[in-house]
Amino acid sequence: MSKYKVVVVGMGKRGMHHATAFHANPRFKVVGICDIDTARCEAAAPKIGNPKISTDAAALAKELKPDIFCFCTLPNLRFDFVKAGVDSGAKLIAFEKPVSMSSTEGIKIKELLDARGVKAVVSHQHRYGEHYKKVKEIIASGALGRVHTVCGTATGWAAHMLSHLIDYTCWFNNYEPAEWAMGQAAGRGKLADLHTSPDYVAGVVHFKNGVRGIYDCGAGAPDVPEVDSSKEQKLWWRKARMGAQGSEGFAEVITNGGWRAVTKSGGYQSGSGNMDYVEDMPPYVQEMADWLDDDKKVHPCAFANAYKGFEIMSALYRSAAEGGQIALPLKTGADEIALLKAKVPDRKALMPVVGSEKEYPN
Numbered sequence: 441m442s443k444y445k446v447v448v449v450g451m452g453k454r455g456m457h458h459a460t461a462f463h464a465n466p467r468f469k470v471v472g473i474c475d476i477d478t479a480r481c482e483a484a485a486p487k488i489g490n491p492k493i494s495t496d497a498a499a500l501a502k503e504l505k506p507d508i509f510c511f512c513t514l515p516n517l518r519f520d521f522v523k524a525g526v527d528s529g530a531k532l533i534a535f536e537k538p539v540s541m542s543s544t545e546g547i548k549i550k551e552l553l554d555a556r557g558v559k560a561v562v563s564h565q566h567r568y569g570e571h572y573k574k575v576k577e578i579i580a581s582g583a584l585g586r587v588h589t590v591c592g593t594a595t596g597w598a599a600h601m602l603s604h605l606i607d608y609t610c611w612f613n614n615y616e617p618a619e620w621a622m623g624q625a626a627g628r629g630k631l632a633d634l635h636t637s638p639d640y641v642a643g644v645v646h647f648k649n650g651v652r653g654i655y656d657c658g659a660g661a662p663d664v665p666e667v668d669s670s671k672e673q674k675l676w677w678r679k680a681r682m683g684a685q686g687s688e689g690f691a692e693v694i695t696n697g698g699w700r701a702v703t704k705s706g707g708y709q710s711g712s713g714n715m716d717y718v719e720d721m722p723p724y725v726q727e728m729a730d731w732l733d734d735d736k737k738v739h740p741c742a743f744a745n746a747y748k749g750f751e752i753m754s755a756l757y758r759s760a761a762e763g764g765q766i767a768l769p770l771k772t773g774a775d776e777i778a779l780l781k782a783k784v785p786d787r788k789a790l791m792p793v794v795g796s797e798k799e800y801p802n
């Protein structure tokens with residue numbers, strides 16, 4: 441079987457995860473890698489088949505004409521790289537969450553992909569964890585009865601975590617369209633970060649099927665004491681919980697704390713599971729090959745799914761800045777971060793979780 445040619449841009453943490461997973465899979469050949477920091481490419485190249493190295497992503501893609509153009513840069517770089525990939529003739533663009541930092545740019549990305557008929561996937565890959573899959577399986581089995589609520593919390597701030605919370609809970613709710621969202625925001629510290637967002641965002645979402653989404657993300661989010669970060673601060677990032685409640689029970693996954701459910705027919709059940717980049721990436725990239733092989737095997741992280749979550753996230757931001765309920769789908773674009781910078785009060789967020797002070801020093 442022929443191999444799909446891949447270019448990976450941004451050889452930081454996530455770029456290496458992607459390039460390593462592509463290289464390990466016989467369906468792909470990593471033909472080029474790019475970073476503005478050449479030393480990163482030089483260090484990576486021998487581990488992934490010595491692909492061509494460049495500091496110019498668009499030129500590299502134009503020259504190598506990959507089937508997959510993958511970029512894993514920080515969230516300030518999105519549209520230009522999607523365009524570079526599309527212009528190079530790539531059949532699939534793979535990129536990192538969040539889709540964009542503004543709905544103006546997100547809409548432009550969607551219009552470009554739609555106009556050119558190019559497939560795209562966005563990396564919400566935690567879903568491949570056994571504990572995430574188990575919770576999805578329980579919800580999909582109907583064991584919760586009538587699902588009325590999906591919810592997600594995380595101590596990490598929204599630019600990092602909200603996209604994950606929304607995507608997996610939308611998955612639990614079968615990517616039902618949202619009709620409106622309403623949110624609040626606190627804390628300005630991370631409005632100066634490259635992963636730009638308020639320190640704390642909380643809000644509700646109304647889905648068309650009547651399900652209510654509840655999101656609580658960042659400095660003010662509740663503790664997830666099942667994840668003990670007292671010895672390892674990096675576990676603070678894994679204090680995230682996502683689940684669904686129904687008329688006959690609930691099921692939830694904790695990013696580093698397994699899963700549990702209580703259902704009318706099954707009583708209390710639980711199991712282990714920790715988010716693991718190494719284990720989550722192989723199925724994520726394999727399903728890119730499957731989708732390229734067969735249009736009907738749409739990737740679960742397809743742009744269309746991620747875009748629904750992106751609109752919800754943008755609407756929560758807009759509501760926090762402007763007040764009121766924001767109707768979905770969005771009809772016009774805005775620069776939500778600029779709106780938030782103008783409106784979030786200059787008061788430090790109140791933090792219930794020990795260890796948060798280290799992450800939110802400002």
Ligand SMILES: NC(=O)c1ccc[n+]([C@@H]2O[C@H](COP(=O)([O-])OP(=O)(O)OC[C@H]3O[C@@H](n4cnc5c(N)ncnc54)[C@H](O)[C@@H]3O)[C@@H](O)[C@H]2O)c1
Pocket residue numbers: 449450451452453454455474475476477480495497512513514515517536537538563564565566599600635
């Ligand atoms: N899906 C997940 O679980 C997950 C986890 C962590 C981070 N992320 C996301 O992944 C993205 C990247 O995060 P990271 O932690 O890998 O960041 P990183 O800082 O480790 O890597 C980014 C790399 O991009 C390079 N870069 C910057 N501008 C460039 C340009 N113009 N051309 C080529 N290379 C350029 C940088 O030099 C750096 O090596 C972010 O959007 C982040 O939110 C996702």
